[in-house]
Amino acid sequence: MTEGRISVAAGAKVNPRLVIHGRRADGFHELTTLMLGLDLVDEVTVELVAGTPRAGERAPITVTSRGPFASPDISTDETNLAARGARAALQALGREDVALLIELEKRIPSRAGLGGGSADAAAAALATLQLLQPDRGVAVDAAVTESLGRIGADCAFFFAARHHGAALSSGRGEAVEPIAADPPWHVALLTPAIDCATPAVYGALGLEPKSAAELRAAAEPRGAEVRPADLFSATASPARALLLNDLEAAAIRAFPALGEWRALFEGVGHGHFLLAGSGSSFFGLFDEAVEAASALEALRGAAAERSLAFRHASVHRPAGEHLLRVLHSPDRP
Ligand SMILES: C[C@@](CO)(OP(=O)(O)O)[C@H](O)COP(=O)(O)OP(=O)(O)OC[C@H]1O[C@@H](n2ccc(N)nc2=O)[C@H](O)[C@@H]1O
Ligand SMILES: Nc1ncnc2c1ncn2[C@@H]1O[C@H](COP(=O)(O)OP(=O)(O)O)[C@@H](O)[C@H]1O
Incomplete structure (x- = not known):
C-alpha cells in the first residue's frame, strides 16, 4: 500500500567557470x-511504501529508471545517488524505518558533466523531506546539505542552491554559496557519444599533492578574477569571453576523442563552446534561442561529415528558482 508520493524535476548543471587550485x-x-x-530535467518520484516497520530497523530503498x-551504469540499489540522497534525508529525520521506492525518468545523459546523478540525489532528498516533514526547520536542511556534500561534491549544490539556480562552490565543491541568477542567455548543449568518468579526468591533471597553506595561496589570485554578477548580467558575446574550464585539457588527454570535437567547434566558427565540468558535454551561450538552434544544426551537419556521433543536443534556459521543482504533492494530509 502506498501512503504518498512526490515528484521533483531536477535540473542539469554546467560550470561557466571552473578553476582548479591544486x-x-x-x-x-x-x-x-x-x-x-538548466531546465534540462530528470524527474524523480519518491514513494513511501507502507509496511510494518519495527522501531530502529532500517527499511530498504529501491530504484527504477526509465526514459531516454x-x-x-545507473544502479537500482542503494548505491544509486538518488537512493543515497533519500537515505541522507531519512537519517536527518531519524526515520530509517521507512521504505521507499524511487522512480527516475532520466532525461539528463549520465557521465556527461551535467551532474544528473547529483541532481537526482538532491531531488530525492527534497521529495523525502517533503513527504515526511514538510514543516521541518532550517537545521534539518543544513544537515541534509552537509550529508549530500559527503556523497558527492556536486550533490550539495543542487540542494543548497535550489531557490537560486546558481552558486559559487569551493573546497572540493561541497562548500556552496548560492547566487540568484537569471542570465539572459540560451544555452546550447551538445553531448558527444563519449562517457567521461570524473575520476579519470581529475587524474589526467597529473598534479602532485599540496599542503593546505600552498592551496590557500594558489586560490587567492585565481578565485576572484571574475565577479559572478558581471558574467550573469553580460550578453552572450562578452559572457563567452569569461568562460573557463581548467578540466578541459585534462579531459581531452583522458578521452582523446573529445579533441576531435574541440577541432570541430573551432572548424565551424563555434570555438567558444566549452566543456561542461568533466565532460563529455559541451555548451555554448547565445542571445536568442533560434541562434542556438541553428548553431546546433551546423554542428550536427559537421559532425556527420566527420563521422562523430553524439548522444544529445538541445537548447535550454537557466533554471533560476526552479532548479528543483516539486511537481506533485502528497496524496495524504
Ligand atoms: C567536475 C565536476 C564539476 O562540477 O562535476 P562533473 O562535471 O563531473 O559532473 C565536479 O567537480 C565533480 O563532482 P562530483 O561528480 O560530485 O564528484 P565526486 O563524486 O565528489 O567525486 C568523484 C571523483 O572525482 C574526483 N574529484 C572530485 C571532486 C574534486 N574536487 N576533486 C576530485 O579529485 C575524485 O577522484 C573523486 O573520487
Ligand atoms: N541517479 C543516477 N543518475 C545517473 N548516474 C548515476 C545515478 N546514480 C549513480 N550514478 C552513477 O554516477 C555516474 C555519473 O553520472 P552523472 O552524475 O550523470 O555524471 P557526471 O558526473 O558526468 O555529471 C554514472 O555513470 C552512474 O554510474
Missing part, C-alpha cells in the same frame, strides 16, 4: 567553480 593530500582537488542550473537516458 590537489589536496586526500586526493581531491581544491577548486572554485561557478555552477549554473536510462542506462546500465
